[in-house]
Amino acid sequence: MREEILVIHVKKYHAERVRRILQERRLLNHDFRAESSEDCVYFPLVIPDKFREKQNISSSRQEAIQDFYHIIFDRMDNASGIEYELLYKNMERAKKKPASYKDIVDIPDNLRHLLPSSFDIIGSIAIVKLDEGLMKFAERIGNAICSVYKNVKSVAIDRGVQTALRLRSLQLVCGDDIGDVIHRENNLRFKLNPSKVYFSPRLSGERKRVSSTVEDGEKVLDMFAGIGPFSILIAREHDVKIIANDLNSDAIRYFRENISLNRVNGIKLVNTDARKIRLKGANRVIMNLPHDAFSYFPLAISILDIDSYPIINYYEIVNSSILQERVKEIRNVAERVLSSLGNPECNIEIMTKKVHGYSPSLDMYSFDIKFIR
Numbered sequence: 001m002r003e004e005i006l007v008i009h010v011k012k013y014h015a016e017r018v019r020r021i022l023q024e025r026r027l028l029n030h031d032f033r034a035e036s037s038e039d040c041v042y043f044p045l046v047i048p049d050k051f052r053e054k055q056n057i058s059s060s061r062q063e064a065i066q067d068f069y070h071i072i073f074d075r076m077d078n079a080s081g082i083e084y085e086l087l088y089k090n091m092e093r094a095k096k097k098p099a100s101y102k103d104i105v106d107i108p109d110n111l112r113h114l115l116p117s118s119f120d121i122i123g124s125i126a127i128v129k130l131d132e133g134l135m136k137f138a139e140r141i142g143n144a145i146c147s148v149y150k151n152v153k154s155v156a157i158d159r160g161v162q163t164a165l166r167l168r169s170l171q172l173v174c175g176d177d178i179g180d181v182i183h184r185e186n187n188l189r190f191k192l193n194p195s196k197v198y199f200s201p202r203l204s205g206e207r208k209r210v211s212s213t214v215e216d217g218e219k220v221l222d223m224f225a226g227i228g229p230f231s232i233l234i235a236r237e238h239d240v241k242i243i244a245n246d247l248n249s250d251a252i253r254y255f256r257e258n259i260s261l262n263r264v265n266g267i268k269l270v271n272t273d274a275r276k277i278r279l280k281g282a283n284r285v286i287m288n289l290p291h292d293a294f295s296y297f298p299l300a301i302s303i304l305d306i307d308s309y310p311i312i313n314y315y316e317i318v319n320s321s322i323l324q325e326r327v328k329e330i331r332n333v334a335e336r337v338l339s340s341l342g343n344p345e346c347n348i349e350i351m352t353k354k355v356h357g358y359s360p361s362l363d364m365y366s367f368d369i370k371f372i373r
């Protein structure tokens, strides 16, 4: 699309100097493309607001050109010797990269407010939750996401997490297939297939936080370890012994590959139902099963070396209005379990932190549960 706008016309041998001057003074109009002929360049110009107020450009085009002439070049030392002409010329608009897929997706206007503002990207796959009202436009939405985000090669609609293994039911709407991807986080690489294992990229900061609290020499149990993002980061950053367990054999298979991919040591893998774990002497248990971890909590306490100031990194999805109640319940259960195990009294310190939003009324929280004797 072409429009008549104010431009500066200079010889090519002055073009770079002129471009720099205009750029420094923020007078280059980036809404239009610069154009060149055999020996000349036309730079599109911005008309500053201040100048507009003083001179009515639309009523006196010639005068405005003269004013530009004085303001931009005559009074500037570094513009001396530059020959130029100011004129109005039909110029082509610069093609702007859309800021969001929402700018280009073709759906009825009355549904636009339902478009999701964010989604997870795992490797090169975008995982998008869609309102039912948008499902018949899922392909258009997928194509718009693929074309705007260059790192996204496929788009899958998340139809919900259904199984005990937290597997997502995914519907491919753009790209060839849902296969293995390499996801990068915290300077590590994780291979996974999002339709075979659970993985949330939204926990990368939380994993970093937990790892920063680990001390060398710790014995760690990662009870619901998935493809290994907590354990592998901790093993990379600390000299520790980790037992990492997951019920999903695919998760353990990817975990094993991810250990090699990231060249870390000190992790032993177990593929069983966490209920069957029989261990003693852990300094830390990580419990990342936010919908269901509470039923495993007594078992986790029984695994701790209670004399070593141990910690449980526990996760749960909670409504913030009942968070303090939940903290009390967790403390009560911990005290009961400790006493039933014959442990002398110990202080239980519980620190909570919101990790991310989950739904309009629920958030995912971390609970750092420390046992101090």
Ligand SMILES: C[S@@+](CC[C@H](N)C(=O)[O-])C[C@H]1O[C@@H](n2cnc3c(N)ncnc32)[C@H](O)[C@@H]1O
Binding pocket: 164, 165, 166, 197, 198, 199, 200, 203, 223, 224, 225, 226, 227, 228, 229, 230, 245, 246, 247, 248, 251, 272, 273, 274, 275, 288, 289, 290
């Ligand atoms: C929310 S994911 C967390 C995965 C991993 N910690 C992460 O941050 O990506 C929960 C994991 O628990 C596993 N899981 C579910 N029930 C389990 C059980 N009874 N015993 C062991 N693992 C289980 C699932 O297979 C899944 O990988």
